[in-house]
Amino acid sequence: KAGKKALSADQTQLKAAMLSVLDVVRDESSKDAAVRLVFEPKTSRISQEEFITTLLAQTSLETSSPINLTMVGIDGKPTQKSLRQMLNxxxxxxxxxxEKRSxxxxxxxxxxIHILEGRQLVLLNIDEVIAIIRAAEDPKAALIARFNLSDRQAEDILEIRLRQLARLEAIKIEQELKGLREEQKKLEDILGSPAALRRLLVKEIEADAKTFEDPRRTLIQAEKRAVAELKVVDEPVTVIVSQKGWVRAQKGWANEKATGAAPAEYSFKSGDALYGAFECRTVDTLLxxxxxxxxxxxxxxxxxxSLPGGRGDGQPVTTLIDLDSGTHVAHYFxxxxxxxxxxxxTGGYGFIASVENMMSRQRGGKAFIDVGEGExxxxxxxxxxxxxxELMPAATHVACASTGGRILTFEIxxxxxxxxxxxxxxxxxxESKDTLAGAAAYTRSVKVEGIGRGGKEREETLEIRTLNNARGTRARKGKAADLGFKPAGIVRVL
Structure with missing residues (x-):
C-alpha cells in the first residue's frame, strides 16, 4: 500500500521469532481486573519462564523510558543531575x-521567655511598680533603674493590663515559662547536634509519608533486564564472503581452503568474486x-x-551492521x-588481538585500531x-612485505x-614513499600477491628457506625480494 512502511531485516526476523512461540493474545481486562492480558504459547513444550523471558525481551512489555533529570538546585541554577544527586x-x-525554622x-x-521573666518580677513587687508608674515623670526609665529591666520588658509592663497581674495569671506565667524552657532546650539540642537534626528530619518525612501516602500500584524491585538467548546448534559452517560484501553461511566445511580463485561450488553475482571462505562454527563470530x-x-x-544460508548470493553485510558514515567495508574474518x-x-605498525577483544554488542561496532594520517x-x-x-598451527613468525618489494621476517x-x-x-x-602491503603470521610459508606487467595479477608462495633469508629483528628495513612484481598483499599459507 502507498505510504506503508517496509519492515527491515531485523524487524522481519523479530516478527518471525515471536510468531514461532506465540499463538494467541487476549485482552481480558474487566472491572475485577483493570489490566489482564493473556498470552498463549504455540506449544506446551516451551517452559513458562522461557516464554515470559521472550515476551519481555522482544516486546514492549518491558521497556525503558528516558527521563530529563534537570532540577533547580540550592544555587538557583537549572542543572542536569543524577537521581542520587537530586536526593542528596x-x-x-x-x-x-x-535549621532555619528551628x-x-x-x-x-x-x-x-524574656517577656515572661519581666512580668514574673513585677508580680513579686506589684505595689511598688504601681507606685512608680503613678509618681514618676518617666515611668519606663524608673522601672528600668529600679528593677534592672530591659527596654523590651519595661515597655511590656507599661502596656499590660492590670488584670493580667492577678494571682491566677502568675500561675499561668510559671506554667508557660516551664513549657518554653523545655522547648528551648529541645531547639538548642537540634541546632547544636547534626545527629539530632537528622533524627527530626527523618521523623517528619515518616510522618508525611503516613499522612499522604497511597497504595503503590507498581511493584518496584531489583531485577535484571530480560534477555532472550537464542539457542544455537553448534555445528560446522563455512562463511563465504565476496569482494563486494555479500555474505552467506554454508553448512559443513569446504574440502579445500579458498585462498585463490573461487571453487566451483561458490557462485557470485556478475563482476563479483571471492574474498574468503572461513571454516568455523555456528557459535562463532564474523568480524x-x-x-x-x-x-x-x-x-x-x-x-x-544470523547469517543467511548458503543458497543464493547471500545478503549484503552492510544490512547487518550500522556502518560508520564516510567509510566502507575493507576486510573480514x-x-x-x-x-x-x-x-x-599501511604505515608499518601492527599488534596482536583476539576476536573476543574486538567483539561488540552494538551494531555500530567499536573503534579498536588506530592509524596515522592517510593509512x-x-x-x-x-x-x-x-x-x-585442517587446524592451522600457532604461528611462530611474522612476514612483512612492502609495496616497494622489501621483505622482512622476525619472530612473533x-x-x-x-x-x-x-x-x-x-x-x-x-622508506619515505614506501608503504606496507601486508603482514602475515606464519609457520612455514606465505603467499605474496601483487600486480605484474600488463596489469596482470601475480602471486608467489615463499617457503621457509626463502623467508629465512629475509630474517631479521622487528623494525628493520628487510631485504629486497626478486618477485618480478610489486606486492599488494600477503596471506598465510601454513
Missing amino acids: EWIAFREITV RHRLDKVLDR VFGTAKDKGVRVYTVPVA AGPPVANLLLAN QLCRPSLVGGASGS GELKALPKGGRGLTLIDL
Missing part, C-alpha cells in the same frame, strides 16, 4: 529549612573491518548464526572468540586458535598483544 541536594535543602522558633521562644576515518578503524560484530589475529596498517588497515592474518577441517614473540586495541609497534622500517 533535597536532603541538604530540608536540613537547611529545618532557629526562628528559638528566637521567638527566647523573646517570650567486519571498516576503512579508516579520523585516524581510527571500527570493527563490527555479526554472529555467524570469521572464527571463535579465542582466535588471535595480526592487525597491521589504512591491511588484511588481518590468523595467528592461531581458529577451527576448521617480538610483537605485543593489545586487548584494548591501539596502533601497535613498528613492524618494518619503511
Whole structure:
C-alpha cells in the first residue's frame, strides 16, 4: 500500500521469532481486573519462564523510558543531575529549612521567655511598680533603674493590663515559662547536634509519608533486564564472503581452503568474486573491518548464526551492521572468540588481538585500531586458535612485505598483544614513499600477491628457506625480494 512502511531485516526476523512461540493474545481486562492480558504459547513444550523471558525481551512489555533529570538546585541554577544527586541536594535543602525554622522558633521562644521573666518580677513587687508608674515623670526609665529591666520588658509592663497581674495569671506565667524552657532546650539540642537534626528530619518525612501516602500500584524491585538467548546448534559452517560484501553461511566445511580463485561450488553475482571462505562454527563470530576515518578503524560484530544460508548470493553485510558514515567495508574474518589475529596498517605498525577483544554488542561496532594520517588497515592474518577441517598451527613468525618489494621476517614473540586495541609497534622500517602491503603470521610459508606487467595479477608462495633469508629483528628495513612484481598483499599459507 502507498505510504506503508517496509519492515527491515531485523524487524522481519523479530516478527518471525515471536510468531514461532506465540499463538494467541487476549485482552481480558474487566472491572475485577483493570489490566489482564493473556498470552498463549504455540506449544506446551516451551517452559513458562522461557516464554515470559521472550515476551519481555522482544516486546514492549518491558521497556525503558528516558527521563530529563534537570532540577533547580540550592544555587538557583537549572542543572542536569543524577537521581542520587537530586536526593542528596533535597536532603541538604530540608536540613537547611529545618535549621532555619528551628532557629526562628528559638528566637521567638527566647523573646517570650524574656517577656515572661519581666512580668514574673513585677508580680513579686506589684505595689511598688504601681507606685512608680503613678509618681514618676518617666515611668519606663524608673522601672528600668529600679528593677534592672530591659527596654523590651519595661515597655511590656507599661502596656499590660492590670488584670493580667492577678494571682491566677502568675500561675499561668510559671506554667508557660516551664513549657518554653523545655522547648528551648529541645531547639538548642537540634541546632547544636547534626545527629539530632537528622533524627527530626527523618521523623517528619515518616510522618508525611503516613499522612499522604497511597497504595503503590507498581511493584518496584531489583531485577535484571530480560534477555532472550537464542539457542544455537553448534555445528560446522563455512562463511563465504565476496569482494563486494555479500555474505552467506554454508553448512559443513569446504574440502579445500579458498585462498585463490573461487571453487566451483561458490557462485557470485556478475563482476563479483571471492574474498574468503572461513571454516568455523555456528557459535562463532564474523568480524567486519571498516576503512579508516579520523585516524581510527571500527570493527563490527555479526554472529555467524544470523547469517543467511548458503543458497543464493547471500545478503549484503552492510544490512547487518550500522556502518560508520564516510567509510566502507575493507576486510573480514570469521572464527571463535579465542582466535588471535595480526592487525597491521599501511604505515608499518601492527599488534596482536583476539576476536573476543574486538567483539561488540552494538551494531555500530567499536573503534579498536588506530592509524596515522592517510593509512589504512591491511588484511588481518590468523595467528592461531581458529577451527576448521585442517587446524592451522600457532604461528611462530611474522612476514612483512612492502609495496616497494622489501621483505622482512622476525619472530612473533617480538610483537605485543593489545586487548584494548591501539596502533601497535613498528613492524618494518619503511622508506619515505614506501608503504606496507601486508603482514602475515606464519609457520612455514606465505603467499605474496601483487600486480605484474600488463596489469596482470601475480602471486608467489615463499617457503621457509626463502623467508629465512629475509630474517631479521622487528623494525628493520628487510631485504629486497626478486618477485618480478610489486606486492599488494600477503596471506598465510601454513
